[in-house]
Amino acid sequence: MEMLRRHFLMTTAMAAAILAAPIAATAATPEDQLVIALTMSSMRGLDPNEINQLEAAEVVANLYERLVVLPADNITQPAPGLAESWTVSDDGKTFTFKIRSGVKFHSGNALTAKDVEWSLRRLVKLGLAPSVDLRQWGFKEDNVDSLIKATDDVTLVLQTPEVWSPNLILFSLASFSTSILDSALLAQHEKNADMGREFLQTNDAGSGPYSLRTWRSNDLLIAEAFKDYWQGEPKMRRVILRHLPESAAQRLQLEAGDVDVATRLSSTDLNALDEGGKVTIQKTPGFGFYYLALNQKDEILSNPKVREAFRHLIDYDGLAGTVMKYYGVKQQTIVPAGLPGSIDENPYKLDIEKAKQLLAEAGYPDGFSKVYYATPVTPEYEVAQSLQANAAKAGIKLDLQGGDHIGKFRSRDFEIFSARSGERLPDPHAVLQSYATNANNADEAKLTGLNAWRTAWDVPKDIQEMVVAAAHETDQSKRTELYTKINTAYLASSPALVTSFRRTDAKAVRKEVKGYVGHSTWLTRWDTVSKDE
Amino acid sequence: MSIAQTHDTRSSAGSAVLSGVQKLAKSFAVILTTLLGLLILTFVIGRMVPADPVIAVIGDQADQATYDRVYEQMGLDRPLYEQFATYLGNVARLDFGQSNVTKNAVSSDLARVFPATLELATLATIIGAVFGIPLGIISAVRKGTWVDHIARIVGLLGHSTPIFWLGTIVILIFYAKFGLIPGSGRIDVFNEGLVEGPTHSLLIDAVIAGEWGVFFDVLHHVLAPALILGYAAMAYLSRMSRSFMLEQLRQEYILTAKAKGLGQRAIIWRHAFRNIRVQLLTIVALAYCGLLDGTVLIETVFAWPGLGQYLTSALFFADMNAVLGSVLLIGIISIAINLLSDIVYRFLDPRTR
Numbered sequence: 001m002e003m004l005r006r007h008f009l010m011t012t013a014m015a016a017a018i019l020a021a022p023i024a025a026t027a028a029t030p031e032d033q034l035v036i037a038l039t040m041s042s043m044r045g046l047d048p049n050e051i052n053q054l055e056a057a058e059v060v061a062n063l064y065e066r067l068v069v070l071p072a073d074n075i076t077q078p079a080p081g082l083a084e085s086w087t088v089s090d091d092g093k094t095f096t097f098k099i100r101s102g103v104k105f106h107s108g109n110a111l112t113a114k115d116v117e118w119s120l121r122r123l124v125k126l127g128l129a130p131s132v133d134l135r136q137w138g139f140k141e142d143n144v145d146s147l148i149k150a151t152d153d154v155t156l157v158l159q160t161p162e163v164w165s166p167n168l169i170l171f172s173l174a175s176f177s178t179s180i181l182d183s184a185l186l187a188q189h190e191k192n193a194d195m196g197r198e199f200l201q202t203n204d205a206g207s208g209p210y211s212l213r214t215w216r217s218n219d220l221l222i223a224e225a226f227k228d229y230w231q232g233e234p235k236m237r238r239v240i241l242r243h244l245p246e247s248a249a250q251r252l253q254l255e256a257g258d259v260d261v262a263t264r265l266s267s268t269d270l271n272a273l274d275e276g277g278k279v280t281i282q283k284t285p286g287f288g289f290y291y292l293a294l295n296q297k298d299e300i301l302s303n304p305k306v307r308e309a310f311r312h313l314i315d316y317d318g319l320a321g322t323v324m325k326y327y328g329v330k331q332q333t334i335v336p337a338g339l340p341g342s343i344d345e346n347p348y349k350l351d352i353e354k355a356k357q358l359l360a361e362a363g364y365p366d367g368f369s370k371v372y373y374a375t376p377v378t379p380e381y382e383v384a385q386s387l388q389a390n391a392a393k394a395g396i397k398l399d400l401q402g403g404d405h406i407g408k409f410r411s412r413d414f415e416i417f418s419a420r421s422g423e424r425l426p427d428p429h430a431v432l433q434s435y436a437t438n439a440n441n442a443d444e445a446k447l448t449g450l451n452a453w454r455t456a457w458d459v460p461k462d463i464q465e466m467v468v469a470a471a472h473e474t475d476q477s478k479r480t481e482l483y484t485k486i487n488t489a490y491l492a493s494s495p496a497l498v499t500s501f502r503r504t505d506a507k508a509v510r511k512e513v514k515g516y517v518g519h520s521t522w523l524t525r526w527d528t529v530s531k532d533e
Numbered sequence: 534m535s536i537a538q539t540h541d542t543r544s545s546a547g548s549a550v551l552s553g554v555q556k557l558a559k560s561f562a563v564i565l566t567t568l569l570g571l572l573i574l575t576f577v578i579g580r581m582v583p584a585d586p587v588i589a590v591i592g593d594q595a596d597q598a599t600y601d602r603v604y605e606q607m608g609l610d611r612p613l614y615e616q617f618a619t620y621l622g623n624v625a626r627l628d629f630g631q632s633n634v635t636k637n638a639v640s641s642d643l644a645r646v647f648p649a650t651l652e653l654a655t656l657a658t659i660i661g662a663v664f665g666i667p668l669g670i671i672s673a674v675r676k677g678t679w680v681d682h683i684a685r686i687v688g689l690l691g692h693s694t695p696i697f698w699l700g701t702i703v704i705l706i707f708y709a710k711f712g713l714i715p716g717s718g719r720i721d722v723f724n725e726g727l728v729e730g731p732t733h734s735l736l737i738d739a740v741i742a743g744e745w746g747v748f749f750d751v752l753h754h755v756l757a758p759a760l761i762l763g764y765a766a767m768a769y770l771s772r773m774s775r776s777f778m779l780e781q782l783r784q785e786y787i788l789t790a791k792a793k794g795l796g797q798r799a800i801i802w803r804h805a806f807r808n809i810r811v812q813l814l815t816i817v818a819l820a821y822c823g824l825l826d827g828t829v830l831i832e833t834v835f836a837w838p839g840l841g842q843y844l845t846s847a848l849f850f851a852d853m854n855a856v857l858g859s860v861l862l863i864g865i866i867s868i869a870i871n872l873l874s875d876i877v878y879r880f881l882d883p884r885t886r
Contacts, residue, residue, distance in 0.1 A: 030723075035722070041634070041846040041849070041850075042634075042850070044590065044633070044634055044635075044636060045635075045636035047636075052591060052592040052595075053592065127598075127599065127602050128591070128599065128602075128603065129590070129591035129592050129595050129599055129603075131599065132595065132596060132599065135598075201636035201637065202636075202637065213726075214725065214726060216645065216838065217634065217635035217636075217637070217642075218635070218838055218842060218843065218846060219718075219838035220718075220722070220725065220838075222722075222725065222726075240722050242717070242718065242722070242836070243836060243838070244717060244836050245833055245836065245842075246833060246834060246836070248701060249704065249716065249717055249834070249836060252704060252705070252708065252709045252716060253716045253717070255709065256708070256709060256712070256716065258716055403583060404583050404584050404585075405583075406585070406588055406593045407583070407585040407588060409593075410588070410593070419593075421594070422594075423594075434594070446597045447596070447597065448596060448597045448600065449594060449595055449596030449597065449599075450596075
């Protein structure tokens with residue numbers, strides 16, 4: 001018995017000793033290293049021609065470079081990147097890029113127009129999610145070899161199958177998907193004619209300011225400054241990305257100084273950090289909306305008065321001050337604020353009586369019941385719950401079902417659905433194409449990439465025609481005029497896709513970190529970052 | 534006569550070997566059937582999960598052409614039984630396929646995440662057993678005294694406290710408030726890459742490499758999550774060992790031993806404890822199995838890159854290869870632990886031979 005107790009006490013003491021013995025855990029991150037906390041669970045590989053989401057895009061933005069750069073603070077002005085300069089032919093179909101010489105890949109290989117040619121063709125040929133960036137302009141496997149050509153080491157000629165606004169093409173060439181890859185290196189690592197896909201899942205083949213050192217999915221990514229970077233070696237020697245799935249953990253580590261930037265925080269934690277004074281909360285506006293989709297195959301929901309009634313049931317102002325404080329900016333029009341054609345008009349507000357009156361006029365004075373799908377994540381679900389409560393007051397019974405319903409939305413198998421969207425082109429066309437074009441509303445047409453088709457909304461023909469015309473218009477001032485018209489027409493059309501907030505992505509950045517500027521098309525750069533203590 | 538005898542011995546030896554082989558073949562068949570059943574069940578359930586694996590890969594905005602291309606690339610256009618047959622064929626060649634989420638081979642992912650969980654679960658089981666069993670025995674021996682009451686309170690708390698809550702509180706107090714423990718992960722980022730060892734268990738690899746700084750850093754990281762899991766295991770083990778011990782102490786042979794004048798220590802350790810060893814081993818093995826596949830919550834709270842997190846995120850993104858691979862691994866480990874404890878029983882208790 002005595003021995004037993006002694007044994008017990010001894011082990012307790014040992015454990016206590018180990019716990020107390022220690023190594024300082026909370027030290028600020030070194031001055032020449034940047035630590036970013038994020039959720040890695042949806043990052044899929046690091047192949048620029050394969051990825052499709054924000055976190056991976058930010059990594060790719062820094063490992064690789066593109067022909068054109070869209071500066072974070074002036075995003076609609078294409079600036080030279082790997083292309084020193086470019087010209088557009090008079091007919092608007094031929095783009096000639098002069099490729100910067102003296103740029104080296106991380107492997108030491110020189111970057112030439114041949115690499116550009118190979119990379120852009122690869123994007124189209126692989127045909128994966130981001131290939132839409134070129135495919136939507138008519139590039140296909142069978143025409144890309146003749147349309148995208150390097151005529152010598154410093155000249156790349158790109159011909160578009162149709163005339164498009166040059167902005168659309170240039171913006172596309174600034175997207176993460178059109179990153180330039182080291183074709184010679186990838187030729188060495190090719191397996192089964194995969195164009196280096198397997199190699200690129202865990203390696204990089206870029207020329208960007210950072211090179212990939214370590215990557216373990218759902219754990220850690222370390223990027224190192226590229227010494228031979230043509231714009232000079234970046235100040236941060238290393239950038240470390242840590243997978244921290246818990247918002248509370250991100251906040252604690254940010255406060256303790258173990259991380260410099262936190263990117264997936266709940267609104268409670270953002271609020272607390274905002275008041276704490278150690279960090280700045282950046283709200284980066286994105287090109288997408290929080291939207292409500294009303295299926296037009298449904299007899300009740302296809303009544304314009306019913307659609308209009310829903311617009312009076314969203315508590316725009318109440319949400320803006322609470323759950324949406326960090327996630328969105330109230331916007332009821334369709335062209336994202338700041339882009340050509342945007343108008344500052346938000347005529348709707350929560351008005352139950354008005355909604356009731358519209359329902360009565362539509363022939364539903366006693367309301368109706370519908371199934372409502374929403375994703376159970378912050379803030380989407382809170383927005384859905386708020387709508388459900390207000391709809392109940394007007395007699396509409398919404399059976400709110402949380403879950404992953406995007407597949408049902410894509411196959412038109414729903415009644416009411418809400419979510420948020422995010423586009424990557426800083427041009428009204430990106431949003432409008434999805435929300436306001438639906439060339440064929442038949443089920444068989446399967447235009448599943450378009451929100452308007454998913455909602456079975458036969459968008460008014462005049463709006464659709466203007467959207468198409470604006471995309472092909474080469475004169476920018478005429479485009480602005482068209483987009484203003486479209487914007488007004490959409491607002492007046494009682495759309496089946498109701499927009500309530502423009503999406504913003506919130507990041508918390510410690511105050512000593514300078515130059516970390518959230519980018520609206522996901523290309524936040526690390527080489528502009530410095531720290532002052 | 535002698536010939537007949539020889540013949541007899543030979544045949545009995547032969548039948549012994551035969552029955553041994555039969556037994557082995559039988560248990561092998563049982564294991565294979567169990568694993569196959571596990572795979573079929575997981576495969577079917579995986580297909581019923583509402584998440585669409587294609588959308589998980591291409592994102593919700595992709596058009597139909599991209600969807601169809603990727604759908605085909607992933608082999609989803611083929612009938613279910615054919616997909617399963619292909620999968621089984623690959624597994625037989627030890628190819629567990631590629632994960633859609635991490636883009637790595639599932640086998641290399643598992644080789645990375647499983648040792649992290651193994652390290653945590655092993656430490657937690659050791660902590661649980663080293664503290665829990667003596668605590669249970671003390672409280673059985675001192676039934677009804679303050680020692681027993683305290684042990685009961687400690688045990689109940691360990692049973693009823695949600696583990697993620699405890700984890701968060703520990704982080705809040707020991708990391709955020711006092712800075713005594715690291716906030717997350719297995720290793721300090723500045724020690725990252727110093728040991729890349731054969732076992733992927735950072736503790737063992739650090740010892741092999743003789744990197745003592747790294748070893749203590751890793752120990753420092755694993756301590757809080759292991760203690761929390763160990764506490765929960767301890768609560769269970771102490772309650773169980775208390776009741777096993779009480780049952781033994783009520784037996785007549787204990788009375789006999791006492792009447793013989795044996796000391797308390799001898800009675801408890803030489804008599805009672807020897808009789809509960811098999812039961813203890815069973816519950817320790819059960820606790821260990823539970824920890825090996827069920828540490829998702831603590832792995833999330835401490836951002837521990839282990840099997841639990843891997844499996845959960847694979848499920849969320851309908852990443853079938855990763856899910857099947859993980860389930861298969863968990864199945865094999867559970868069976869192995871069971872077999873191992875079966876073997877140890879034979880040494881501990883002659884009656885089971």
